[in-house]
Amino acid sequence: MNPHCPRCGAGCSVKYGRYLRAEDAQSIQRYRCKACKTCHSSATHSPTYRQKRRRLNRLVRADIVSSTSQRRIALNQGCARKTVARKIIFLAEQARIKHAQWLESQQELFNNVQWDELETFEHSRLKPLSVAVMCCTKTRSIVGFGIAQIPASGKIAKRSREKYGHRADRSSAMRRKVLRELKPYVAADVTFTSDQHKRYAKEIKTFYPESIHIQHESIRGSLTGQGELKRTGFDPLFWINHTLAMLRDNVKRLARKTWCTTKKADSLNDILAIYIHYHNTKLIPQPTKNAKFDFEG
Ligand SMILES: [Zn+2]
Numbered sequence: 001m002n003p004h005c006p007r008c009g010a011g012c013s014v015k016y017g018r019y020l021r022a023e024d025a026q027s028i029q030r031y032r033c034k035a036c037k038t039c040h041s042s043a044t045h046s047p048t049y050r051q052k053r054r055r056l057n058r059l060v061r062a063d064i065v066s067s068t069s070q071r072r073i074a075l076n077q078g079c080a081r082k083t084v085a086r087k088i089i090f091l092a093e094q095a096r097i098k099h100a101q102w103l104e105s106q107q108e109l110f111n112n113v114q115w116d117e118l119e120t121f122e123h124s125r126l127k128p129l130s131v132a133v134m135c136c137t138k139t140r141s142i143v144g145f146g147i148a149q150i151p152a153s154g155k156i157a158k159r160s161r162e163k164y165g166h167r168a169d170r171s172s173a174m175r176r177k178v179l180r181e182l183k184p185y186v187a188a189d190v191t192f193t194s195d196q197h198k199r200y201a202k203e204i205k206t207f208y209p210e211s212i213h214i215q216h217e218s219i220r221g222s223l224t225g226q227g228e229l230k231r232t233g234f235d236p237l238f239w240i241n242h243t244l245a246m247l248r249d250n251v252k253r254l255a256r257k258t259w260c261t262t263k264k265a266d267s268l269n270d271i272l273a274i275y276i277h278y279h280n281t282k283l284i285p286q287p288t289k290n291a292k293f294d295f296e297g
Contacts, residue, residue, distance in 0.1 A: 003045050005033035013040070024054055047094060053079065060087040064271060065278040067252045069260045085267075092270035095277040102280055103143070109187040112137040114240035115194045115204070117171070118228070118247065119150075120254055122265050126152050126160035129265055130171040131254075131272070132178055135243040137193070141284050142243060142276040144182045147269050148174030172199055179207040193237060226256055246283070251275055 002013040016032035016039060030041045048054045056077055063073045070088070074081040118131045130150045134143040148170040152160035160167065192213045194200045204213050216236045221227035226248035228241045235241060248254045251271060253262050262268045 002031055003040070003042065005031075005036060005038065006040050006044055007038050008033060008036040010035040023052060047090075051090070053083065056083065056087055057091060060084055061091050061274060061278070064088060064091075065250055065275045067250055067255070069252050088267065088270050088274070092273045095273045099273065099277045099280070102277070103185045106185065110136050110143055110185060110190065111187040112191045113143060113186065113193075114237060114243075115192055115200065116237065116240045116244065117175075117197075118244045118254070120262060120268070122149075122262050122268070124164075126156055126163055127167065128152055129262070129268065130174070131247075131268075132171070132175050133240065133243060133247070134178065134182060135240050137191075137239045139284055140239055140243055141280045143185065144178050145272055145276060146174040146178040147265055147272070149265065172203065175199075175203055176206070179203060183207055193240075195237065243279075246279070247272075247275065250279075250283075 001011070002015065004011050005013055010033055012034040013031040014034060016030045018027050018029055019041070020026070021028050021043065028041050028043050030039055032039050043049060048057065051057075056079060059077055060073055063076070064070070068076075070084045071081060074084045077084075113134050113136055115132070115134050118133065119128055120131060121128045128150050129147055131145060131147050133145045135141065136143055149167060150169050150171050151157065151167040186208065188208070188210045190208055190211045192200075192204050192208070192211055194204075194213070194215055195218045196215045201213055201215065204211060214236075219230040219235060219237075221230060225241070226245045228245035228248060229235075230237075230241060248256065252258065252260045253268065253271070
């Protein structure tokens with residue numbers, strides 16, 4: 001069936017020739033609405049409508065989730081850094097839609113998950129951020145995540161206060177938001193596994209009153225596992241720790257001792273949205289057909 005008219009919404013469009021799109025040399029079908037006599041094409045209905053360099057979408061996405069800096073992507077693809085930054089915003093929007101569809105398409109609710117946080121920073125180490133991640137213990141897929149600012153702790157706490165003033169701890173509100181939003185996709189009698197963070201038990205009980213919550217002592221990290229994989233033989237939090245190690249390894253700005261840093265928390269949010277979609281559909285083998293959730297363009 002021909003697409004509906006974007007102007008008047010009527011479904012009476014007829015084919016009306018083709019044109020060759022100069023930007024990527026593709027032949028595009030045009031349509032004419034019989035009701036309002038205006039023209040549109042199959043490109044009008046695509047999420048990449050009016051984009052200039054559609055070919056870059058796929059390439060930027062593949063690179064940004066493979067530990068490549070935005071500057072290097074721009075250099076390798078022969079485009080401006082600004083173009084890469086804009087593509088990331090677009091890809092993140094698409095990834096959020098696809099992730100929501102992926103959650104909806106799960107045949108059963110998640111009934112065994114692990115929950116933990118990873119620490120990074122925006123602009124300066126004196127301004128830390130916390131990234132909470134929920135992962136499935138069966139498939140290691142990432143169910144959801146959230147980002148929030150937290151105050152600096154330890155030796156740098158005093159310097160942070162002197163330079164940037166009081167920094168409120170927004171991590172609890174963020175964790176509650178993530179737990180609440182993921183509720184439709186998680187079973188009521190879910191088993192949560194986490195470390196012994198003081199607030200987790202109360203937060204989880206608030207949203208999942210029938211859940212079973214198991215807390216384990218934290219174990220010291222090993223250098224090869226990006227500080228997330230642990231030194232002992234058996235780690236009860238392996239699934240979440242392995243997922244966090246993958247985040248640190250595949251997202252350039254989350255690596256330890258990197259000079260590639262997050263400048264704004266929002267852009268970290270965008271890149272993580274792109275990453276978790278890629279993680280769930282490409283990196284982790286899934287029973288569903290991956291192509292269904294792939295990007296257009
Ligand atoms: Zn029309």
